[in-house]
Amino acid sequence: xNDTQQTQSTPTGQAFAHARCACGELxxxxxxxxGFSPAVKQHLHxxxxxxxxxxxxxxxxxxxxxxxxxPKGTKVAVE
Numbered sequence: 001x002n003d004t005q006q007t008q009s010t011p012t013g014q015a016f017a018h019a020r021c022a023c024g025e026l027x028x029x030x031x032x033x034x035g036f037s038p039a040v041k042q043h044l045h046x047x048x049x050x051x052x053x054x055x056x057x058x059x060x061x062x063x064x065x066x067x068x069x070x071p072k073g074t075k076v077a078v079e
Contacts, residue, residue: 023048
């Protein structure tokens with residue numbers, strides 16, 4: 001896989017750098033091998049986005065879970 005950074009233009013015309021995604025690399029390799037149509041390529045592109053969103057949700061849920069288990073303070077009796 002290619003871990004080099006590439007520049008891509010967004011719809012607003014702004015450029016940004018990003019690392020290649022493993023699922024994107026796999027999809028491109030299979031696409032070239034089997035010769036997918038543009039419609040199939042679009043479906044695969046959308047599925048990569050959904051997979052990454054799902055991973056983001058899993059990570060966010062884990063962060064929230066771990067954040068909620070912070071040690072509580074100690075109660076001190078006041079006379």
